[in-house]
Amino acid sequence: MDVPEPVELLQRLIRVDTTNPPGNEAELVGYLDGILRDAGVSTTLVESAPGRVNLIARVPGRGAASPLLMQGHLDVVPVSDHGWTHPPFSGEIADGFVWGRGALDMKSGVVMMLVALLRTLSEGTQPPGDVVLALLADEEAGGDRGAKYLVENRPELFDGVKYAIGEFGGFTMEIAGRRFYPIQVAEKQICRIRATLRAPGGHGSLARPGGVTARLAEVLRRLDRRRLPVHVTPVVRTMIEAIAAELPAPAGRVARLLLRPALTGRMLAAAGEIGLTLAPMFSHTATPNIVSASGGAVNVRPTEAQIDLDGRLLPGFRPADLLAELTALLGDDVELDVFRYDPVEMEPNLELFDTLASVLREHDPSGTPVPLLMPASTDGRFFAQLGIQTYGFTPMTLPTSMAFSSLVHGVDERIPVEAVEFGTSCVTSLLTRFR
Ligand SMILES: [Zn+2]
Structure with missing residues (x-):
């Protein structure tokens, strides 16, 4: 053959x-x-x-x-x-x-x-x-x-x-000079949300402050500036502990602080590029990727604006959890509707992980396989x-x-x-x- x-x-x-x-x-x-x-x-x-x-x-x-x-x-x-x-x-x-x-x-x-x-x-x-x-x-x-x-x-x-x-998974990730092989064992759940804002419209010549576009800007700014609350899920705990165990003592201790929700945000911010990679594993996310507001003509103040949010839920959570966090962040005048939810209801099963890890160790003894929560689907x-x-x-x-x-x-x-x-x-x- x-x-x-x-x-x-x-x-x-x-x-x-x-x-x-x-x-x-x-x-x-x-x-x-x-x-x-x-x-x-x-x-x-x-x-x-x-x-x-x-x-x-x-x-x-x-x-x-x-x-x-x-x-x-x-x-x-x-x-x-x-x-x-x-x-x-x-x-x-x-x-x-x-x-x-x-x-x-x-x-x-x-x-x-x-x-x-x-x-x-x-x-x-x-x-x-x-x-x-x-x-x-x-x-x-x-x-x-x-x-x-x-x-x-x-x-x-x-x-x-x-x-x-x-x-x-199985591709290398360098942390503090050590080589890891993350293996995806769980993934976040797709939860796409449409946010709708409403306000009185009117003639475009009446330059009043506020209005729906101003509110839209506030909402977008808030989504950009604030991170949703931290949740330490079991897969991420296992992953961070496995990474920490391989790092030299001070770095290992620092890595474990990620698992304390009160400190997670600050630790991620201090960690630079790797912090940005890890951040979505610690909270739900909702990214505003399609934004629209139009009065239909340039002299008409719009009465409605919409934001389509690419929402991603951590494993073990439901859309209602993300909606509640978004309402707390954005205010209850923002209407939120889920328009696609792909649930992942299975608990991660790590039974084959050790076999996969042993294959990787044989092929590259200098690398450490660790379980990974995939932020995407x-x-x-x-x-x-x-x-x-x-x-x-x-x-x-x-x-x-x-x-x-x-x-x-x-x-x-x-x-x-x-x-x-x-x-x-x-x-x-x-x-x-x-x-
Ligand atoms: Zn692919």
């Missing part, structure tokens, strides 16, 4: 434009389906809408473990900015990196999973349990044509699965509805200077060439030993 080289395969995947919208994952699925069929793997293609295809393959294990799902999405976010050093769909290799949209999020992860599976088969090793590979459409636009569709319409494809690997939330625990496990050792979070969905998205092989060999190890 011809197992593709991970880096070459990644280049090919980047060159197939799966920008979502519209996604058009069908062409890429066709290509990957060919590779799997050539390797003797039978696949199921599920078309959720024209051009929107998901691929699922189940490789039988030897029955010593429950099936493991490897789920990765094939779509990527649009390239809105110019200024790429190398064209975003070129998949070029330069300066030790593979460049292009999807290099991190998450065509590299798809490559790791697919090549790991093919390597395992070509070595004639039967994995401990079935391995289910799901290559998914539509993650970046909400998953309605991808994971959500499959969970609602084809749940039998995931029969018996308890654990999954997916995005995000992944397809993991849909699989959780089937009782499946997803772990973020697309291992990558990244240069200290590389800011993962600014490159994902950003300009010059790229991955070190060695990281692609590193992740592939970690996932291959996992396939011989998951329990």
